[in-house]
Amino acid sequence: MVTETMTTEQEGQRAPSAVIRVTRRVGQVRELGLLVVLLLIFVGVAVPEPRFVAVNNLRDILLSVAIIAIVVVGETLVVLTRNVDLSVSAIIGLVAFVSGDLFKQHPGISIAVVIAIGCAIGLGLGLLNGLLVSYGGVPAIVVTLGTLYIYRGLDYAIAGGKQINAFDVPDRFLNLASDTVLGIPLLIILAAVIAAIFALLLRYTRLGRQVYAIGSNPEAARLAGIQRNRLVLLTFVISGLLSGFAGILWAARFATVDANAATGLELLVVASVVVGGVSILGGSGTILGAMLGAILLATIQDALNILNISPFWLQAFYGAAILLAVMLDTLIMRRLQRSYLTRRL
Amino acid sequence: MRRAIRLISLWEALLVALLLGAVVLGSSLSPYFLNSNNLSNVLSDLSEKSLMILSMLLIIIVGEIDLSVASILGLSSVVLGDLWMHNAPLAVCIAAALAVGTLAGFINGLLVTALGLPSLVVTLGTLALYRGCAYIVLGQLAVSNFPDGFTTFGFGSIPGTLIPWPFVIFVVLAVIVILVLHGSWIGRQLYTIGNNQVAARFAGIRVARIKLILFTISGFISGLAGVIFTARFSSARADNALGFELDVITIVLLGGVSIFGGRGTLPGVIIALFVVGILRNAVALADFPTETQSIIVGGLLVLSVLGPNAIVRLQNWLTRKRVFATLITYVQRSRT
Numbered sequence: 001m002v003t004e005t006m007t008t009e010q011e012g013q014r015a016p017s018a019v020i021r022v023t024r025r026v027g028q029v030r031e032l033g034l035l036v037v038l039l040l041i042f043v044g045v046a047v048p049e050p051r052f053v054a055v056n057n058l059r060d061i062l063l064s065v066a067i068i069a070i071v072v073v074g075e076t077l078v079v080l081t082r083n084v085d086l087s088v089s090a091i092i093g094l095v096a097f098v099s100g101d102l103f104k105q106h107p108g109i110s111i112a113v114v115i116a117i118g119c120a121i122g123l124g125l126g127l128l129n130g131l132l133v134s135y136g137g138v139p140a141i142v143v144t145l146g147t148l149y150i151y152r153g154l155d156y157a158i159a160g161g162k163q164i165n166a167f168d169v170p171d172r173f174l175n176l177a178s179d180t181v182l183g184i185p186l187l188i189i190l191a192a193v194i195a196a197i198f199a200l201l202l203r204y205t206r207l208g209r210q211v212y213a214i215g216s217n218p219e220a221a222r223l224a225g226i227q228r229n230r231l232v233l234l235t236f237v238i239s240g241l242l243s244g245f246a247g248i249l250w251a252a253r254f255a256t257v258d259a260n261a262a263t264g265l266e267l268l269v270v271a272s273v274v275v276g277g278v279s280i281l282g283g284s285g286t287i288l289g290a291m292l293g294a295i296l297l298a299t300i301q302d303a304l305n306i307l308n309i310s311p312f313w314l315q316a317f318y319g320a321a322i323l324l325a326v327m328l329d330t331l332i333m334r335r336l337q338r339s340y341l342t343r344r345l
Numbered sequence: 346m347r348r349a350i351r352l353i354s355l356w357e358a359l360l361v362a363l364l365l366g367a368v369v370l371g372s373s374l375s376p377y378f379l380n381s382n383n384l385s386n387v388l389s390d391l392s393e394k395s396l397m398i399l400s401m402l403l404i405i406i407v408g409e410i411d412l413s414v415a416s417i418l419g420l421s422s423v424v425l426g427d428l429w430m431h432n433a434p435l436a437v438c439i440a441a442a443l444a445v446g447t448l449a450g451f452i453n454g455l456l457v458t459a460l461g462l463p464s465l466v467v468t469l470g471t472l473a474l475y476r477g478c479a480y481i482v483l484g485q486l487a488v489s490n491f492p493d494g495f496t497t498f499g500f501g502s503i504p505g506t507l508i509p510w511p512f513v514i515f516v517v518l519a520v521i522v523i524l525v526l527h528g529s530w531i532g533r534q535l536y537t538i539g540n541n542q543v544a545a546r547f548a549g550i551r552v553a554r555i556k557l558i559l560f561t562i563s564g565f566i567s568g569l570a571g572v573i574f575t576a577r578f579s580s581a582r583a584d585n586a587l588g589f590e591l592d593v594i595t596i597v598l599l600g601g602v603s604i605f606g607g608r609g610t611l612p613g614v615i616i617a618l619f620v621v622g623i624l625r626n627a628v629a630l631a632d633f634p635t636e637t638q639s640i641i642v643g644g645l646l647v648l649s650v651l652g653p654n655a656i657v658r659l660q661n662w663l664t665r666k667r668v669f670a671t672l673i674t675y676v677q678r679s680r681t
Contacts, residue, residue, distance in 0.1 A: 146646040153640035316477025322470035
């Protein structure tokens with residue numbers, strides 16, 4: 001670290017406070033831990049089933065992560081502010097159907113227009129969530145549990161029993177999900193770029209630090225003059241927007257979309273965020289960690305598939321992953337706090 | 346304090362108006378709505394939810410939440426079905442279903458109290474975990490060859506009346522909850538915990554133990570609801586009662602219980618139970634599918650917290666305005 005090379009005098013002025021150092025170290029430990037677990041899974045599964053580490057399979061894993069990862073980025077921002085967004089799956093489903101339906105109803109509509117409409121819907125739904133949470137003073141869990149069912153209900157109301165099929169949408173749209181740039185699938189590049197942008201924003205901008213601040217100590221953040229409501233609103237808007245964008249990609253990737261698309265996905269998204277080391281109590285965690293969390297869960301899903309374990313195990317596994325991650329976080333945090341306190345004394 | 350009381354009674358008046366509105370809506374949407382058979386259907390449809398709101402009420406009053414109730418219902422239903430499929434006697438199946446529900450609730454409580462984790466995350470995790478366990482046990486299978494006596498208990502009524510059997514259980518449990526919550530020291534302890542947990546602990550209330558007991562009760566009640574659901578539809582499936590937590594939490598919050606704990610009464614919640622039950626029934630008679638009905642329930646959920654917030658804010662704003670007005674007249678008068 002930079003601080004180690006500084007002279008003691010400078011360190012007194014510039015070194016980050018012990019609390020920040022501790023949380024950073026937890027973050028690094030977590031990310032390293034996730035990588036180790038990933039590696040263990042790869043080795044463990046590849047020994048009996050070598051096709052698990054074939055380039056094609058690795059690509060499939062990353063492809064299945066890509067859409068989820070975009071949503072996970074938004075969810076990470078929301079969770080950092082000590083909130084949660086359960087409505088993401090309903091937004092994905094609604095936008096996926098609407099964008100498919102647009103192609104069906106208006107053949108020849110330009111792809112850019114559909115993407116713009118889809119993103120606008122996501123943004124609008126996220127805005128509603130955010131307004132209710134920040135200015136309405138309603139807890140995020142209540143708001144997004146409600147809108148999870150409201151948005152899904154709208155999806156059903158619009159879709160009825162209808163289904164969008166691959167022949168309803170133009171090939172150019174489906175290509176969004178299968179195109180490659182320099183041999184790398186476009187989806188993966190999109191997800192990586194979005195994740196990188198928000199990771200940099202969080203790490204290096206004032207806005208990013210403010211997001212951490214309101215999550216780790218809302219009262220102190222308020223006294224420091226940070227506009228909490230505005231920031232919380234912003235994170236929900238971003239989460240909605242990214243979910244909307246993910247919905248469009250969902251339609252492009254799976255082509256067949258009905259009112260059930262992406263049902264229950266919110267649990268996978270929350271699980272990815274929590275497993276990735278983002279504290280559900282807000283204020284700590286990184287986009288990189290959340291991405292690793294998403295990749296880890298997708299890898300395990302793929303491993304179960306390759307090992308011929310029934311997909312019925314998946315949901316139980318997501319639940320267990322959430323619980324284990326939260327338990328682990330709490331235990332580590334407590335241990336660190338205790339050691340920090342004793343060191344200071 | 347007086348304002349809080351005024352707010353509650355105002356809220357209950359609003360609920361009664363909403364209930365009347367729902368009845369008017371129902372009878373205008375369908376001629377069959379006021380039919381006594383249909384009203385019996387409303388009660389029957391509320392069988393499980395009416396029980397689950399009782400434990401949810403207690404949990405929310407102490408400032409926690411249980412999102413996993415519907416998953417526990419599904420899991421206990423599946424356990425019942427799986428044992429029955431393997432030729433266990435019915436009594437054993439029911440006992441096992443209740444035991445699994447209780448255990449599931451106990452695990453929730455343990456994670457919340459012993460490890461100090463937020464109940465929101467714990468029960469979101471177990472929402473997925475318990476439902477997942479239900480899928481692991483039965484997969485896509487459905488068990489449905491239950492004996493007549495069992496299913497009659499599920500959808501039959503008290504002979505000579507149109508009151509379904511499960512509703513009797515609700516009435517008995519509701520009386521117990523009213524007595525305990527509004528007429529005993531236990532109830533006062535629950536409100537104290539919800540209002541100020543730290544103060545409650547300093548006052549010698551065993552907060553952790555009470556919460557553990559409440560989560561365990563919630564698990565038991567959800568298990569019981571699982572048995573009733575299985576009997577009512579004569580079907581044990583892993584996806585039974587999917588999404589019921591929305592209705593249960595909506596009813597409790599709509600009934601005037603504060604999501605932040607410490608405030609709320611059973612009578613309000615019971616009115617809210619019928620509001621949601623009648624609305625769902627009315628809209629179903631008008632041929633709207635369950636998923637579309639959920640738009641209304643989800644909307645009610647958000648409004649039930651947004652409404653009181655808005656009222657309090659409006660009151661504050663009016664008070665401030667009045668204070669300003671008095672201040673200005675006072676200043677003007679002192680000048681002349």
